[in-house]
Amino acid sequence: MSQPLTLQLIDTHAGGDVSRIVVGGIAPLPGATVRDQMHYLRDDADGLRRLLLEEPYGIPEMSVDLLVPPSDPRAAAGYIIMEVMGYPIYSGSNTICTATAVLESGLVAKVEGRQQFTLESPAGLVQIEALVENGVVEAITCAGLPSYIDTYRASLHVPGLGDVTYSVAYSGGFYALVDATELGFSLVRKEERALADCAHRIVEAIQAERGFSHYTLGDVGPLPFLHFMGPVEQVADGYYRSRSTTYVHPGVICRSTTGTGTSARLALMHHEGRLRPGDRLETISLRETGFIGECIGTRPEGPLTVVDNTITGKGYVLAHSDIVVNCTDPLVECHGLRHILSAGQDAFD
Structure with missing residues (x-):
């Protein structure tokens, strides 16, 4: 029996907007920059966006953010934003949620008080300031475009x-x-x-x-x-x-x-x-x-x-979960997705 393909998610929200942060299960994408990887995802692998924003896994009011390796060494992580209308190059709520997720997952270590780090969006580098009190991420300030x-x-x-x-x-x-x-x-x-x-x-x-x-x-x-x-x-x-x-x-x-x-x-x-x-x-x-x-x-x-x-x-963590991707399920459309799924693949492997 083959190992089921899964996506590792951290579900978050900021201001009520739910962002599903994909932290594992996707193979490395081609592209020299996060913007290039976004273009590949949009043009050749749009199945990931559709899978997580449509039934039975999601709804159009959600957003999805895929963590990817940054192309700039100053960034702790890159992220690609996916929404029902497509692939915006930037989003404030998605950035707040992604910054919260990288802190809560340990990708960036929490430091009590105010700490700064950098993420790489498709629009370029984004400066982040996090306020951590008693181990809780209480606020994220991000540079808007x-x-x-x-x-x-x-x-x-x-x-x-x-x-x-x-x-x-x-x-x-x-x-x-x-x-x-x-x-x-x-x-x-x-x-x-x-x-x-x-x-x-x-x-x-x-x-x-x-x-x-x-x-x-x-x-x-x-x-x-x-x-x-x-x-x-x-x-x-x-x-x-x-x-x-x-x-x-x-x-x-x-x-x-x-x-x-x-x-x-x-x-x-x-x-x-x-x-x-x-x-x-x-x-x-x-x-x-x-x-x-x-x-x-x-x-x-x-x-x-x-x-x-x-x-x-402020971003809130809603859930840590594994999504099982069963391409034999008649409700699941794997077109534009199957070729980027990788069992056990972490976003930074």
Whole structure:
């Protein structure tokens, strides 16, 4: 009887967004960098993403992060982010979850107090600061991708909604930013399905009207995300709070406010003159969880003003588990997966 193929997972969540960290069971992927390995996974082995985000193993609201060896010796680990919409090059909640998992698994030894280490995402090196108290990882602060405003308060007609005003930010992906109050939302949990439907209409209308290009990356595909913004209240000097929620895919509203969504908000508030370097914004989700974004500084990039930022949140470990991959099960689709499975293979072997 052949040994069953298994994947070793650490299930985590940050702000309510569940991230399944794959720590073993996958053979080494080709590629000189983590970005190259992401491209291989996307183009030649997408079965891993589908397996863990679809029935019977998962649901589309989850994310998956595969630990891989870093290409840069300064990084403790590399990680590839997989979500229902594909392979984002960066994600704040996934980074918080991955950093928590590498500490809880012992890949990076915990140090009481504040400690720093580096991870390698498909977007490049990410600086991590962890706060450990009594052996518990209480907070992770990660560098967000530089964010900027591409479009400010444009208007378009959306079928079923009428004229909608939106801005567009880049913060690891292009985000449409809309005022929730203008669209009749209070950003409470009972609105989740209506928010998803509204966002889908707006995103489809924007995609049909225009595309977006990053100032260094060029064409990164159609705008995928929408962030609903609640009113901003100032709760202390340089500290602001706002209810928020992020749409990422038809029918899918993130359970957290998302790190990249929070970074996009920082860019917009700075663009409007409401946020200065050193100021912080706490975004609050439909489930009353939150992330804290901080504007570290700004710099010019041609005609753009780029906001450097960090995102702080707490990751929680939900489970350590082995997933048995049975390719004879009619509910399991192993196409695009079988060739990268390796019994007993650790991510760093």
